[in-house]
Amino acid sequence: GAVVSQHPSRVICKSGTSVKIECRSLDFQATTMFWYRQFPKQSLMLMATSNEGSKATYEQGVEKDKFLINHASLTLSTLTVTSAHPEDSSFYICSGAGPSSTDTQYFGPGTRLTVL
Amino acid sequence: AQSVTQPDIHITVSEGASLELRCNYSYGATPYLFWYVQSPGQGLQLLLKYFSGDTLVQGIKGFEAEFKRSQSSFNLRKPSVHWSDAAEYFCAVGPNQGGKLIFGQGTELSVKP
Numbered sequence: 001g002a003v004v005s006q007h008p009s010r011v012i013c014k015s016g017t018s019v020k021i022e023c024r025s026l027d028f029q030a031t032t033m034f035w036y037r038q039f040p041k042q043s044l045m046l047m048a049t050s051n052e053g054s055k056a057t058y059e060q061g062v063e064k065d066k067f068l069i070n071h072a073s074l075t076l077s078t079l080t081v082t083s084a085h086p087e088d089s090s091f092y093i094c095s096g097a098g099p100s101s102t103d104t105q106y107f108g109p110g111t112r113l114t115v116l
Numbered sequence: 117a118q119s120v121t122q123p124d125i126h127i128t129v130s131e132g133a134s135l136e137l138r139c140n141y142s143y144g145a146t147p148y149l150f151w152y153v154q155s156p157g158q159g160l161q162l163l164l165k166y167f168s169g170d171t172l173v174q175g176i177k178g179f180e181a182e183f184k185r186s187q188s189s190f191n192l193r194k195p196s197v198h199w200s201d202a203a204e205y206f207c208a209v210g211p212n213q214g215g216k217l218i219f220g221q222g223t224e225l226s227v228k229p
Contacts, residue, residue: 006159034216043206043219044160093159097214104213107152109159 002028004096006108013084014116021079021111023094029074030096034105035067038091050077084115118143120209122220129197130228137192137223139207149190150208150217151181160206165213166190177201202227 003026013019023033032051036044048064050056050071058064066088068080077096081088091112097105121140129135141147148167152160164175171183181192190207207220 004159032214041222041224043221044217045219046216049216091157095160101212101214104162104165105210105215105217107160110157112157 002026002096002104002106004030004094004106004108006092006094006111008111009109010112010114012114012116015085016083018080018082019084019113021081021092021094021113023077023079023096023108025075025096025106028096028098028106030077031074031099032097033071033077034095034097035069035077035079036093036095038093038110040091044093047079081113084113086115089113089115118209118218120207120218120220122205122207122223124223125221126224126226128226128228131199132196135192135194135197135201135225137205137207137225139190139192139220140188141190141207141209142188143209143218145211147209148212148215149181149183150210151175151179151190151192152206152208153177154204154206154222156203163192163205167213197225197227199227199229201225 005024007022035047038044047062048056048058056069071077093110095105095107119142150165151163163179166173166183205223208217210217
């Protein structure tokens with residue numbers, strides 16, 4: 001299957017700083033990318049959907065000014081957690097899909113964010 | 117409302133025993149159904165998916181799932197579990213293969229030697 005990478009795999013930061021997480025589709029063009037958040041022992045919750053070249057669509061309850069998503073190219077989307085706080089500590093997973101509704105969605109390995 | 121329910125939070129089976137993980141869904145449109153597996157600290161790996169056709173679908177690693185429309189269920193099965201199957205399993209529903217997914221709560225599988 002296709003490969004999606006995330007960088008970094010783990011990040012620890014101080015409260016109040018901003019953190020950027022990259023999501024790359026390595027061997028396909030991801031027209032759409034999704035960002036999920038997963039708390040320990042819980043399910044994945046969709047945060048936002050981004051289409052290349054467009055503004056991201058955020059799910060209800062997700063602060064768009066806190067979680068900045070950029071999808072500038074067909075192979076790269078970034079999630080920036082601004083002014084991070086301990087409650088933002090979580091596992092963030094991205095996924096990408098091609099332009100067709102029949103294209104499978106592929107998931108990245110996730111990024112563990114710890115805010116001290 | 118659209119939702120996915122996995123009634124079992126944690127299941128323990130003996131190695132070599134059969135396995136069934138339950139999944140029920142509520143979805144307004146014709147659903148695409150998926151089962152994913154997640155090892156600790158890892159991303160998701162697709163085990164299998166269903167949209168139409170034969171209601172019994174085969175996946176990777178010896179897994180299969182059966183779609184039952186009347187019961188709004190998509191249960192995952194494996195005839196003989198291996199220790200390496202210990203992981204978290206997620207059922208998900210979506211509008212197509214590449215659309216946004218709604219995940220169940222997950223079922224943690226432990227395998228006894």
